[in-house]
Amino acid sequence: MLRDITLGQYYRTESVIHELDPRVKLVATLMFIISLFVSNNFIGYVIAGLFLALSIYLSKVPPKFIFRGMKTIFFLLMLTMVFNLFLTPGTALVSFWKFNITVEGLKMAAMMAVRLIFLITGSSLMTLTTTPNNLTDGLERLLRPLKVFRVPVHEISMMMSIALRFIPILMEETDKIMKAQMARGADFESGSLINRAKSLVPLLVPLFISAFRRANDLAMAMEARCYKGGDGRTKMKPLIYQNRDRLAYLIIFAYLALVIVFGRILF
Numbered sequence: 001m002l003r004d005i006t007l008g009q010y011y012r013t014e015s016v017i018h019e020l021d022p023r024v025k026l027v028a029t030l031m032f033i034i035s036l037f038v039s040n041n042f043i044g045y046v047i048a049g050l051f052l053a054l055s056i057y058l059s060k061v062p063p064k065f066i067f068r069g070m071k072t073i074f075f076l077l078m079l080t081m082v083f084n085l086f087l088t089p090g091t092a093l094v095s096f097w098k099f100n101i102t103v104e105g106l107k108m109a110a111m112m113a114v115r116l117i118f119l120i121t122g123s124s125l126m127t128l129t130t131t132p133n134n135l136t137d138g139l140e141r142l143l144r145p146l147k148v149f150r151v152p153v154h155e156i157s158m159m160m161s162i163a164l165r166f167i168p169i170l171m172e173e174t175d176k177i178m179k180a181q182m183a184r185g186a187d188f189e190s191g192s193l194i195n196r197a198k199s200l201v202p203l204l205v206p207l208f209i210s211a212f213r214r215a216n217d218l219a220m221a222m223e224a225r226c227y228k229g230g231d232g233r234t235k236m237k238p239l240i241y242q243n244r245d246r247l248a249y250l251i252i253f254a255y256l257a258l259v260i261v262f263g264r265i266l267f
Contacts, residue, residue, distance in 0.1 A: 009168050011128040017059035018129045021245045022138025028252045029126045035259040036115045044263020045114050051255050052122055059129050066124055070117060077116055084109040127164060136161035137239055154229055162218070166211075173210050177203055 017025070035048055056063060070077075090104030127135070140157040147153055178188065181202055188199050 009128060010131055011061045011065060013060050015058060015060040015129070016244070017055060017125075019244070020129075020248055021239055021241055022130050022134040023142055023239065024245045024248045024252075025126050025130055026135075026138050026142060028248070029122055031252050031256045032122045033119060035256050035263070036118055038256075039259050039263030040111075041263055042111070044259045045111065045118070047255070047259050047262060048118055049114075052118055052125075055122075055125060059125060061125065061128050066121060066128065070120065073116065073120055077113055080112050080116060081109040084112050132161045132165045135164065137235065137237075141239055152229075166214070169214070170207070170211060174203070174207055177206050177210075 032048070032051070035044070039045055039048065056066060085101055085105045085108075086099050088102055088105030088108045090102035092100045093103050093106060094101040130138070136157045139160060140154055143151070143153040143157065182188070186199060186202060188196065188203070
């Protein structure tokens, strides 16, 4: 289960999406998320689904590798659907005891499920096609105007990049600790909910210790290399927009306009 988390991992291959400027992919992900919340009908989600499917096809990342991350949010997905299904007022479709399943609730539950799946998939696609270093550089360049307000742009970008890079490392560490505890007789799957929560204590304690140790080692390594932030630093590979990046921007904003028109205004 832990190995199914795709967020923060990088899939190495050659594709049009991989070659795009990281700033383009960051803006595209933001526009895609905005489009999901702007749309209020299924036509908008069909357009979003086609756009996402085309992006996955062009990225050459196996769909199985992308969608296996859905296993980790299955509980959250079901919880969201249940709340929207039973707590949305409207025309009753099915009634039992004190609960009503309404037509509006059924529509809202389906839309929220599709929205959550698309959001996780689109975000995962960005990290799968962008290296942490490029992601840091792209985020720093996009946030550069905030330096006028004394916002530590470089530090924020570096922090987010390190956090993304640590996700698969911590998942692998968790998997190792779980296997070691299970070899010693620990049971993480049976028993009541309270017993399951108690059984996680032997897992969380060494995991936190390992995380803090890794963070301390990283801080010492950065200090040993005289790391002082982004002031005065140059880039080995500076980000320069190519024609394909400009074309990608046009496609992204055309997609957003299409979703706004067909997903909110006309229908």
